[in-house]
Amino acid sequence: MRIADFALERYFARWEFAVRHVLCASDVEGWSMAELLALADDEARGLWDGLRLGYTESTGHPLLRAEIASLYETIGPDDVLVFAGAEEAIFCLVSVLVGPADHVVCTWPGYQSLYEVARSAGAKVSLHALREADGWSLEADRLARSIRPETRLVIVNAPHNPTGMLPTRDEWAAVVAACESVGAVLLADEVYRFLELDPADRLRAGADAYPAHGVSLGVMSKSFAMAGLRIGWLATHDHALLERCMALKDYTTICSSAPSEILALIGLRARETVIDRSRAIVAGNLVRIEALMESHADRFAWVPPRAGSVAFPRLLRGGPVDAFTARLVEAEGVLLIPASAFGFGGDHFRIGLGRTDLPEAVARLEAFLAREG
Numbered sequence: 001m002r003i004a005d006f007a008l009e010r011y012f013a014r015w016e017f018a019v020r021h022v023l024c025a026s027d028v029e030g031w032s033m034a035e036l037l038a039l040a041d042d043e044a045r046g047l048w049d050g051l052r053l054g055y056t057e058s059t060g061h062p063l064l065r066a067e068i069a070s071l072y073e074t075i076g077p078d079d080v081l082v083f084a085g086a087e088e089a090i091f092c093l094v095s096v097l098v099g100p101a102d103h104v105v106c107t108w109p110g111y112q113s114l115y116e117v118a119r120s121a122g123a124k125v126s127l128h129a130l131r132e133a134d135g136w137s138l139e140a141d142r143l144a145r146s147i148r149p150e151t152r153l154v155i156v157n158a159p160h161n162p163t164g165m166l167p168t169r170d171e172w173a174a175v176v177a178a179c180e181s182v183g184a185v186l187l188a189d190e191v192y193r194f195l196e197l198d199p200a201d202r203l204r205a206g207a208d209a210y211p212a213h214g215v216s217l218g219v220m221s222k223s224f225a226m227a228g229l230r231i232g233w234l235a236t237h238d239h240a241l242l243e244r245c246m247a248l249k250d251y252t253t254i255c256s257s258a259p260s261e262i263l264a265l266i267g268l269r270a271r272e273t274v275i276d277r278s279r280a281i282v283a284g285n286l287v288r289i290e291a292l293m294e295s296h297a298d299r300f301a302w303v304p305p306r307a308g309s310v311a312f313p314r315l316l317r318g319g320p321v322d323a324f325t326a327r328l329v330e331a332e333g334v335l336l337i338p339a340s341a342f343g344f345g346g347d348h349f350r351i352g353l354g355r356t357d358l359p360e361a362v363a364r365l366e367a368f369l370a371r372e373g
């Protein structure tokens, strides 16, 4: 298999564990084991204490699948397949679904594997560019017009990394209708679901909104703040597709990590507490970033996010942004991601709203800005 380097992950590989502050992370500050185990109910605590480190069920622990299913309106445990993170789920789904004869539409800029795996399989990929001038909105009608009879897969990441875009209900319905019209699979990458600024804006999950071929992608890493578990999942009523994913998983991880499955079960059963904590961290950090943007309006422009744990501001002076982020990390050990890591032109950069050291990181950024003048 030949596939282009994952630019963002290569960038993180160089910097993530070598800097003082990761001010561009997309995950939420991870839970400690002690705090998480304190949330366990008696059944889950018993599973944890009595856990044997053998192989696990390839589809995922039955109790974990049931818990995941309860995140959705119409999904049952048999409609869920557990993976090692969202990343493995993306790889398996796209690999089994598309080939050289197929056309794929994917929101962009975005998480590279969402379109790169399809490209490496030889599919023709249309990137649906979100535009800052349109407030990063989805522009569902434009997206619908790019869907063709040979479109096999439409991939929409919402809440969106890196812009914080969240479609309106009408836009979401229009995307589903467009997929239905050609029988395309809709991969709804919902890894930032539950982090809508206004919970009333939360969309119906893709798997619920499009029973024939809607696939919801979820993970413990973002809204649930447990990236180190490496537990993700696909949820769909399309069992033929799920079975093909399961068969490919035999060549990737076979089954999930036994401890991670139980810890994910504990986290999902306590999801109100878990999500409240994530939402509070992001909301507090957003206030701090709004103040930064306001007090440096001559330096930064931005469209505030509607959802998720990241935003995509633009540098107005002191660029190009790659040089700016390089100077910042060198001087202060504060890491931002330039747009080039998304293959996106211009002077945007991603800022992360999920880490508890954000106030300190922003103070260092401001000291740096003061020196740059």
Ligand SMILES: Cc1ncc(COP(=O)(O)O)c(C=O)c1O
Binding pocket: 026, 084, 085, 086, 087, 088, 111, 157, 161, 189, 191, 219, 221, 222, 227, 232
């Ligand atoms: C939109 C999107 N999808 C999928 C993933 C992959 O998630 P994980 O690293 O937990 O597998 C990410 C991670 O940043 C993401 O931003």
